[in-house]
Amino acid sequence: MKEIYSDAEMKTLVSSLHSFVQKGYLEDYKVTDKGLKAMKTKKIYQPDQVKVADFHRFEGSSDPADESILYAIETNDGGKGTLIDSYGPFSDTMVTEFMQKVEEIAKK
Numbered sequence: 001m002k003e004i005y006s007d008a009e010m011k012t013l014v015s016s017l018h019s020f021v022q023k024g025y026l027e028d029y030k031v032t033d034k035g036l037k038a039m040k041t042k043k044i045y046q047p048d049q050v051k052v053a054d055f056h057r058f059e060g061s062s063d064p065a066d067e068s069i070l071y072a073i074e075t076n077d078g079g080k081g082t083l084i085d086s087y088g089p090f091s092d093t094m095v096t097e098f099m100q101k102v103e104e105i106a107k108k
Helices: 013-022 093-107
Strands: 027-032 035-038 050-058 068-075 080-086
Touching: 013 050, 013 068, 013 080, 027 068, 027 093, 035 068, 050 093, 080 093
Parallel strands: 027 080
Antiparallel strands: 027 035, 050 068, 068 080
16 A cells, blocks of 8 residues: 555544545545445445555544544545544444455455
8 A cells, every 4th residue: 555645644534534635535435235335426336346545543542432544445447535434442343344355355
């Protein structure tokens, strides 16, 4: 994965998200029971149609519930956008399972 933003831009979820948007990651993604859904185009993607270009984890200063992860996603048809999830014990199991499949495919 290539680094898309500088250390100065990675301080907050909002600033990192803004940086991705400026770099063309305009779609918002959500994991559903059918796959990764592009919220604007309504297209559904399977793990083999998705690649993680970059990601960043954010840790809350004192509360584990504040932990999150921001993924910069690229799809096989040229789509670019972001997916946000809680990180750690509060993560969405559907997102975790989907992203694990994406990671397994990327390792092949």
